[in-house]
Amino acid sequence: EVQLVESGGGLVQPGGSLRLSCAASGFTFSSYWMSWVRQAPGKGLEWVANIKQDGSEKYYVDSVKGRFTISRDNAKNSLYLQMNSLRAEDTAVYYCARAGDYVWGPLFFDYWGQGTLVTVSS
Amino acid sequence: EIVLTQSPATLSLSPGERATLSCGASQSVSSSYLAWYQQKPGLAPRLLIYDASSRATGIPDRFSGSGSGTDFTLTISRLEPEDFAVYYCQQYGSSFFTFGGGTKVEIK
Numbered sequence: 001e002v003q004l005v006e007s008g009g010g011l012v013q014p015g016g017s018l019r020l021s022c023a024a025s026g027f028t029f030s031s032y033w034m035s036w037v038r039q040a041p042g043k044g045l046e047w048v049a050n051i052k053q054d055g056s057e058k059y060y061v062d063s064v065k066g067r068f069t070i071s072r073d074n075a076k077n078s079l080y081l082q083m084n085s086l087r088a089e090d091t092a093v094y095y096c097a098r099a100g101d102y103v104w105g106p107l108f109f110d111y112w113g114q115g116t117l118v119t120v121s122s
Numbered sequence: 123e124i125v126l127t128q129s130p131a132t133l134s135l136s137p138g139e140r141a142t143l144s145c146g147a148s149q150s151v152s153s154s155y156l157a158w159y160q161q162k163p164g165l166a167p168r169l170l171i172y173d174a175s176s177r178a179t180g181i182p183d184r185f186s187g188s189g190s191g192t193d194f195t196l197t198i199s200r201l202e203p204e205d206f207a208v209y210y211c212q213q214y215g216s217s218f219f220t221f222g223g224g225t226k227v228e229i230k
Contacts, residue, residue: 108157
């Protein structure tokens with residue numbers, strides 16, 4: 001059974017940092033593109049970042065470029081999101097999602113984690 | 123960036139009725155790389171449709187997707203009580219993904 005379990009969310013002050021983790025199981029993690037998607041309270045879904053199977057390609061939404069870094073450790077079956085210079089508008093539930101095993105690019109999200117809440121507030 | 127616009131924002135229907143949800147793209151979506159997701163309160167989204175018209179594993183056949191280019195549609199042929207939720211479209215035609223703003227299907 002495919003499972004994605006996020007952790008690392010919490011309350012952080014504006015300008016602070018947080019590192020999210022996503023533990024994957026039930027599939028060959030190193031064969032899949034992985035992504036982060038967020039959802040602000042009461043709002044819609046927003047794609048945040050994609051990372052290729054070997055970590056060699058990474059893509060970000062403009063609003064987080066230069067502040068967030070997506071990474072992965074295939075030996076540990078884990079996905080990460082390092083978030084720096086956090087702003088109030090980064091407050092959201094952050095989901096980890098699997099984005100396909102196509103070599104040429106990420107695809108749709110067929111599995112999602114349960115999400116972890118990040119609150120940026122003083 | 124491809125902007126996706128979903129309409130209507132809210133659809134008020136009764137169980138057993140047909141639901142038609144639209145998703146319009148600001149430019150053509152490559153290879154019809156468009157997906158639809160269902161989200162219920164407090165839960166993660168669930169994949170319904172990918173590649174514009176392919177149903178995901180375990181999705182009932184009352185859900186169908188159609189369209190290409192810039193105009194896409196999700197149809198629920200007969201609404202069941204568990205179908206009342208928010209629906210999102212998403213394009214993955216480039217490595218920079220975007221979602222539509224969502225359509226809430228509510229009980230009339």
